[in-house]
């Protein structure tokens with residue numbers, strides 16, 4: 001079985017900043033994988049490279065066996081990215097936004113799936129609402145919906161719960177776990193480490209463009225803890241030791 005993601009020797013500089021300093025990583029199909037790191041560690045750059053939005057200086061990235069540069073269309077079809085930044089066209093309704101997004105992937109009649117996504121993200125009542133009338137948390141959920149319109153086998157969530165209230169966060173996790181249970185591979189970045197601890201089976205910790213720890217969540221807790229440690233403590237220790 002091809003891995004969901006294969007990343008080999010990826011480097012990227014922005015001027016004098018080394019955003020990615022040689023990343024090697026494989027994520028298997030069906031994994032719920034966490035990508036953690038402090039601000040500026042390179043997580044978003046890596047995700048952008050996977051989505052073909054940032055061209056690496058060297059190395060290869062594949063999504064479900066498709067090279068993100070040589071086989072861009074197939075790689076892009078296999079990937080759904082929930083971006084960190086809230087960017088929308090304010091003139092469209094939620095449903096129009098999702099139809100337009102479906103159109104980008106060549107999918108025409110997608111309303112059954114759109115309705116299912118909206119129901120699961122507790123947005124059904126907002127389907128006809130204008131994007132600019134939504135709260136920040138609702139907009140973030142529309143970003144999640146946008147990433148799912150083409151049922152991608154690999155879903156990357158870049159801080160999906162920032163600004164989302166507790167109840168909806170739980171609903172969001174239920175839906176993401178369901179998708180994971182149905183075989184979708186999930187890659188999550190978050191600064192809420194208790195979320196990563198609960199959701200992720202395996203975790204990579206990044207610092208200054210490098211992976212400084214990579215293991216199952218249980219092993220990371222055992223390796224860096226005394227039995228009472230949580231992921232936040234383990235993370236702090238990894239970061240200190242990698243200094």
Ligand SMILES: Nc1ncnc2c1ncn2[C@@H]1O[C@H](COP(=O)(O)OP(=O)(O)OP(=O)(O)O)[C@@H](O)[C@H]1O
Pocket residue numbers: 014015017018019037038039040041042043044045046
């Ligand atoms: N377009 C860009 N131009 C110049 N520098 C950039 C650009 N994008 C990212 N960087 C730099 O690359 C480094 C990695 O940034 P990146 O956004 O990937 O980090 P991150 O781990 O996603 O951080 P955060 O947790 O804050 O989202 C940072 O030093 C950042 O300033």
